[in-house]
Amino acid sequence: MTGAPLLKVCGLRDAATAAGAAKLAIDYIGFVFAPSKRRVTASEARDLIAAMREEGGRQRFVGVFVNPSLDELDAVLSEAPLDVVQLHGAETADFVRAFRERHPGVRVWKALGVSGEADHSAEAVASRLAPFAGLLDGLLLDAYDPHVGGGTGKTFRWDAIPAYAAWTEREGIPLFAAGGLHADNVRELLAAHAVGGVDVSSGVETDGAKDLTKIRTFVERVKP
Incomplete structure (x- = not known):
């Protein structure tokens, strides 16, 4: 990785925070359309x-979805001008292919939950991701949770990153790390692993709401 990593802040819901974030060195803003306390409607995201x-x-x-239908994605994209669809569920390569045919101008990221019990060797990761070769514009690693797609505030095994980084490097796409990141640990992650980007949500919240001061501090740690 060369230069500062990409930065995504996920789960914005209110206009005041969005207006403040617009002025910061943030590359991507994520809106959650999956069931979550951070969920927004297409019209809210549009506004x-x-x-x-x-x-x-x-x-x-970026729109964050968990196991959406193609019709659901069509409906959201008809109202909210998203640049990226982030698929955070069990979506298959065939689903990604079908979506790309319907929306060739929208990028697709796949999010994976990293389980401590799974095999994260380079061979196992390459085999698991092989069906998605040539179909993705980004890969995001998050803490595995069997009940929710992300935003748990938990970190995953960072020692699993290199195998996924090798795959994304071959694909020529960025690898994002999410899960439990905040201003006090993101530099540790970036010093240890050459990820292409980081994604933060709960780590820049106070009492469940986005905190612009915490967002600013996080941005400063990622993009000094």
Whole structure:
């Protein structure tokens, strides 16, 4: 990895925070459309995107989904101008292929939950991801949770990163690390592993709401 990593802040819901974030060195803003306390509607995301654009924000916008139907994605994209769809469930390569055919201008990231019990050798990872070769624009690693897609505030086994990084390097796509990141541990991650980007959500919240001061501090740690 060369230069500063990409930075995604996920789970924005209110206009004031969005307006403040628009002025920061954030590359991607994530909106959660899956069941979550951070969930937004397509119209809410549309309005937040418009508010950030009015403030001069140049961020790209990511929709986070867990096992959506193609019709659901069609409906959201007809209203909210997303740049990226992040698939955080058990979506198959065939599903990704079908989506790309319907929306060739929208990028696709696949999120994977990293389980401590799974085999994270280079061979196992390459085999697991082989069906997605040539179909993805980014891969995101998060803490595994059997009940929710992400946003748990838990870290995963960072020693699993190199095998996934090798695959994404061959694919020519960025690898994002998520899960339990905050201002006090993100530099440790970046010093130990050459990831292409980081994704933060609960680590920049206070009492369950996005905290612009924490967001600013996190940005400073990632992009000094």
